[in-house]
Structure formats: structure tokens, C-alpha cells
Amino acid sequence: MILNHSSKAGSLESNDLLVLLTPLKAGNGIQIEINSIVKKQFGNRIMDITREVINSMNIKDIKVIIQDRGALDCTIKARLETAIKRGIGEVNK
């Protein structure tokens, strides 16, 4: 699947996360940048979840920026999926 345009989901609210997606030209791969208030403890976990969701939706080239404010795994997955679906065009903004 290809991201057709920039998209976003979430917020900077406590326990939430902000997901910003930007499409990249084919071949640029997956670029993930994570900023989190609990980066030391959960940075890797957030990275793993992000890769999982992107791979499960078959996206090859994308830039992901995440600002996490202590979100649970389920929230991270949900925001990522929403942002991706918006970027593909499946969900109305």
C-alpha cells in the first residue's frame, strides 16, 4: 500500500501520542523518528509496535514522526492505524 498524502492522528495530550506521517518516494524506505517522555524505558517498544503496524499494512516507503506522552500499546496501534488509513484515503479526515 502507498501513502497518498501526509496524514496525522492523535494529540499532545497526556497519555496520548501525536503521529505525523509523510509519504516518501519509492525506495526511500521506512524512516521513524520517536520522541517520548519515557523514551529510555519504552522507546524500543514504541519502535517495535510502529514497525509492526507499518509492515502489517504493507507500506514500504514512509516517514513517521511520533511524539509520545506515555500512551499505552493499544493507543499507539490505534493512532498509527488511523493515521495510515487517513493517508491512504480510507478514512475521512
Added chain:
Amino acid sequence: MNLSCNRAIRHVNLAVNSEKHKLTTFLGKVGLTFDEDTEFSVVVETGNDILATASFSGKIIKQVAVKDDMRGKGLLQKLITEVIQEMNSRGISHALVYTRSENADYFKSLGFNTVVNIIPYIAFLEWGTESISQYTALLKNTIKSSDKVKHNTAFLVSSEESFHTHLTFIAKVARQSEWGYIFVVHDARSPLQTRKMVAMIQDGISHINNLHVFDGKEYVFPNSFPAYFSKGKERSHLWALVDAELFGKYVAPTLQIRSLYIVDSTFNNRPSDYNEIVRKRLVHWNIEILDV
């Protein structure tokens, strides 16, 4: 019985005079002005009243204000979320904030990193895909580690003027120094021009072994400093404090710079107060400023 209040967040149509005027009035009440180069503004409103606002221009988030009685209700986070999302959709993923020191903690809680905080005057914070630590790492990559304490020289040039006239002088000074570092003052309004200048200088100095050139970006005496929360003398003081701190705290130690030449008219357009204060502050960092 209280009706739940209807708070909506809305993009301001800056092209409509009445909207711009309403926002300007709100900002005026909290002692802020509306910078003419503002590209985008959001407000949180209830009915016809503005409760809070934030704007940006280029990479700089500015004109952030929340009505006193609306503090602590998560409005700042809503505003900044909206601003960052809009910046990102315009291809900007590095956000900068200059704010009074006492507000630094609010931005830190949202994930911003403090670059410098000159308490109690002003704090400079950033968020996103670029950072001051990435910049200093970039600078560090060009030097070889050594145990000797060095006395290196930096040169500040503008992106607008001709560099060739200064090349001879810079080369001469560089010969008397271990390393010479040329910083091109970043013009936020034309980053392309800045890049071109850096490339041109790179070409021009390629035959000189101990000279490097860098884009000053947001960190080395940048051209843009917001005017919305202070004016005149106060603004030039704050601007000078931040610039001197950035150079003295990050750039100079990384490259062991002890002298800084201001080449051509880089500082000519800046207020005299600014010039004076930058020099004084850099002396405290053991850096000598010289004019060409």
C-alpha cells in the same frame, strides 16, 4: 444549571481583516503583538470569544497565549498539536519556540527540548527531527580528536554578500590558526540562498586544508528572532543573550573556538545594543570578537 461550554479550535483566516484584528486585540490584552510575517494562526473559541491562540511563521511557533482563567485545562496542548500538525503538512518537521523562561516547562511537558534558558529572561526550545545535539555532532565530525587545547578561529559571513572579496583575508587568518570555521548566517527567508552560499564557499576554500564551512542554521547568530513579546531595546537584548549563549555554550566548545571574526556587514543590520551585548557575553565564554 450550567450548559456545557462549546470550545472549538479553529484556523484563523488571516486574509480577513476582522479576524486578524480580533486576534491582534486578544494578543494585545496579554502584552503580545501580532508579527506581520505570521503564516498561520489557530484559536480556541467559545461562542465569539477567543480563549487561547498560537501561530507560526517558518519554523518558529509564536504568539502563544491562554487566557488567565483558562489555564490548566489542556488548551496549550491542543494549540501546539494543531500548530505542529499544520507545520508538518507544510513540510516543516522542526519547530522552534522562544518564550519567557517561566513558560519553558509547559513546552517541555509537550516534548520540547530546551536549547538554552537564560533565566529569568528567555528560553529557546525546539521539537522535531532536527536538534542542537545533531548540529554539534555534525560539527564534531569534521574535527579529529586531539589532546591539545586549541585556539581555533571562526568567521561569520552573510549569505547575501560576495564572499570572494573576503577569501584572501580569511585564508590569511586561517594560516595563523589551527583550524578555521566559516559560518554562513542562515537566512530563514531564503534557505536556498544560504545553501548556495555554503556550496560556493566550499568550492572556494577547497584548496585550503584547515578551513571548513557550515550553514549556521537556527543556532549560529540566525537572522530571525521573533518580535512578538518584546520590542526595541528589550528585544535586541533578548536576541543577543540567546545568540551569545548558543555560540558560547555549544558551538565554541565543540570546535574549540576562541576568536570570532564578524565578516562583512553580518551584524550591521542588527541593533547596536545587540552588538554590544553579544560581545560582552562572549567575553565571559572566553571568546574574542573581532571585526573585519
